[in-house]
Amino acid sequence: MIFLCWSPPSRQEQKACVDNAGVFNYDSKYKGATAKHAWKIKQDRELSENGFLVNHARVLVGSGVETFEKGKRALQNWRHFSLNWAFVDPKTPIQRGVKFCVCSKAIFPWLLMPLEVVYVDESRSAVASFSFGSGTLQGHLLAGEERFSITMDEKNDVWYEILSFSKPANFLSLIGYPYVLLKQKHFACDSTLAMQKHLSAK
Structure with missing residues (x-):
């Protein structure tokens, strides 16, 4: 089961995708698991032995409480x-159990990839952070989990x-996995640039 659309998916089409998606498609x-530190995930032998590949990007986007708070709001609003080739409905609430679609432009059609928010975590200790992780549902091209976070260090x-x-x-x-991996790298780069641009804007 794959969800396709020949034009940018409407909210109704995204809802239909979510409604028809199954349960989580990974163990x-x-x-x-993505709530752990990145180095723990990278060293997890069981993940690699079960065919999972880890993708990680961490970029400095500014400094100070104001930037952190702006970054947190940016994540909450799906900035x-x-x-121009991938989006999530910005009105999607980031709450555990919420299902949503990542809409991504492929070579010709748009792909609708269903996920569910697995956890939301916020810390105000020595290191302030806001993060959330989402797991893939049946109907997604991939099986796995992804975390986005904004952190202010010491x-x-x-x-x-x-x-x-x-x-x-x-x-x-499976047959298009090299292309999928390339798109993941492309997304990490473009998403980082989008966040940097948003956080540097006055």
């Missing part, structure tokens, strides 16, 4: 998906981070 024992530097693990979920993504 429940990995649910919430990191404000791309030096008041603010970092935007993307962490995911995934593997092909069906035959189409």
Whole structure:
């Protein structure tokens, strides 16, 4: 089951995708795994032995409390998906259990990829952070989980981070996996640029 659309998907089409998507398409024992530090995920032998590849990007986007708070609001409003070839409905609430679609332009059609928010985490300790992780549902090209986070460290530097693990979920993504991996790298680059542009704007 794959969800396709020949033009940018409307909210009704996104809702239909979510309504027809199944349950999580990856093992429940990995649910919430992206809440761990990136180095732990990268060193997890079980993930790699089960065919998952880890994708990680962490970029400095500014400094100070104001930048952190602006970055947090940006994630909550899906600014990191404000791309001309990929988007999420910005009205989608970031709450555990909420299902949503990532709409991505492929070579010809648009792909609608269903996910569900697995966790939302916010910390106000020595390191301030806001993050959320989403797991793939049946109907998604990939099987796995992805986390987006904004963090302010002890030096008041603010970092935007993307962490995911995934593997092909069906035959189409298996034969096109090199292209899928390229799109993941492309997304990490474009999403980072979108966040940097948004946070630097006055």
